[in-house]
Amino acid sequence: MSKVGKLSGLKPERVFYYFEELTRIPRCSNEEKMVSDYLKGVGLNLGLEVIQDEVFNIVIKKPGTRGYENKPTVVLQGHMDMVCEKADDVDFDFSKDSINIAVEGDYIVAEETTLGADNGIAVAMCLAILESKDIAHPPLEVLVTTNEETGLTGAAELDPKHISGRTLINIDSEEEGTILVSCAGGERNIITIPLKWEGLEEGKASFILRISGLLGGHSGMEIDKGRGNSIKILGRVLNKINEELDFELASVDGGSKSNAIPRLALAKIATNKNDIEKLKKIVDNISNEIKLELATSDKDVSITLEKIDSLESAFTKEITNNIITALMLIPSGIQSMSQDIIGLIESSNNLGVLKTYEDKVTIECAMRSSVGSLKSNIAIQLKLIAQAINAHWLSTSAYPAWEYKKDSYIREVFKKSYKELYNKELEVAAIHAGLECGLFKEKFGEIDMVSFGPNMKGVHAPGESLSISSTERTFELLKKVLENI
Structure with a gap:
């Protein structure tokens, strides 16, 4: 029954x-x-x-x-x-x-x-x-x-x-x-950045930078919807902060599946107490830019700073720069459209998972292409980015x-x-x-x-x-x- x-x-x-x-x-x-x-x-x-x-x-x-x-x-x-x-x-x-x-x-x-x-x-x-x-x-x-x-x-x-x-x-x-x-066809590519840590001076103001409110979705079926990628947005915000003030980065995390467009991303950061207002202004400004850009696809996107207890250690400046460089340069989204079938996405890459461990940061991407050479070319791009920042690159889970x-x-x-x-x-x-x-x-x-x-x-x-x-x-x-x- x-x-x-x-x-x-x-x-x-x-x-x-x-x-x-x-x-x-x-x-x-x-x-x-x-x-x-x-x-x-x-x-x-x-x-x-x-x-x-x-x-x-x-x-x-x-x-x-x-x-x-x-x-x-x-x-x-x-x-x-x-x-x-x-x-x-x-x-x-x-x-x-x-x-x-x-x-x-x-x-x-x-x-x-x-x-x-x-x-x-x-x-x-x-x-x-x-x-x-x-x-x-x-x-x-x-x-x-x-x-x-x-x-x-x-x-x-x-x-x-x-x-x-x-x-x-x-x-x-x-x-x-x-x-x-x-x-x-597709494959997974993983970039692994070895970590170097350093202690922080006492009195630093520490925050969680949070990207949330995105719709996400299937990285193949919905890659054409123009939806925001929380990890790419996190990289963009960190890069802007890095350009305008002295700060420390202690962790980066986002997404959970390489084949899902990530909806949430977090970073733990610290800065001098006299730079708190400047930090907030930087985040507010870029938040307004991104909200305007995603007003149609992700109207509920949110970029926030949350005060936390003082961090005791953070990545070295070299490692911080390497992480930001990778997040800014890794291609994500549609890379080419088919010239033979109208409306068919030919190749894409989804920056899907970002994770901090005790000794490394890993970045996992899911690429897809109906043309094998284009899939290989995206993989080469990721490999070269890894080489440029002294990171390790791995291709895995390929399917035809x-x-x-x-x-x-x-x-x-x-x-x-x-x-x-x-x-x-x-x-x-x-x-x-x-x-x-x-x-x-x-x-x-x-x-x-x-x-x-x-x-x-x-x-x-x-x-x-x-x-x-x-x-x-x-x-x-x-x-x-x-x-x-």
Whole structure:
């Protein structure tokens, strides 16, 4: 029997039942064992073949329904992890707390945290199909991967012997009425600045410089919105202070995920007591400039100084200058637009995480590009910046682009099915965000893929929401595709 929950009565009923179940299970990236075990249990309880590998990827296999037993196997794919972000003033522990969901009109919303619709709704749809006895479909392999959001390592470490299907439907897109047939490749770059500390004179006035109130968002899907990057703003404010008065810097921190546009950034600074008013004036002036610049995209941006107890030590002046130089010079945002596909972002870099440790400061970026040479060029820029400030540079978590396939059977089935259901043409598009499809192409060789999904808003940021009616229509499309195959 279904549990009575906040989503009870919504249609498709079993999709939303499983989606609500997932909101109760911790599943941040790199912390997926609990949700992986849950999926394994569901599959076994349904009497199906289940594979759980060493990195907690799940494969559940279901035979085709009557008349479809001998059709080619289709892979339904999504990822189980989610971006775990919360509002700055909210007491919430993603390792144990259930996500607080609400129904607001046509949307399921998590106002104070991320919702996990990216990509929990894919998992919920797959589970609903696996348990159904009346949805026509060919043999299915449901593949649910781990750690998609911070490195695609689940897909990268998947043993291809577990998957026999060579038609794959990725349910990790966020715009109804569009199927994706190509995506950007990407990688993470990390700059590490070794720290040197020095003691501070007594009597210095110490402050926390805080950048907050930004919307943030997905660094692929929403990089074109012109939203403010809290780390870049922090670098700009620190540079202005550095130009106009003598100050000390003791820490810099911002962002939490390299693939999320950072919403919050902090620095601990100190200055002479007779420079306090000058410091406040500098911050007020640049705050007014930035608020004017972001009046449309981030109207609630806030830049504040908060008095704290006197700091005892700070970075040396050389290190302070190196950090400011890096934050000012690292490119962030759109770097090029496609000349072949109107409106498609070709390459970008997101300065996503800034963190101070006892012996180092790290700066982590997520770059994306549909052109490999442009991705390499951004990496070279970051490497040269690191060399110029005597820092260490590392490239990691690279994944390939998914290139457009000229002849695609599954693409044509989707177009036919959408037309039959809604008497409209299905849009075929490419996306700047990274998808696991590029890795699957590299791993499986000849494989026919599309990506689709229901309407979502604000993914990777608190307030993320999922359209109820769009989910129902998207699920109907998936069922029609499986029937038409």
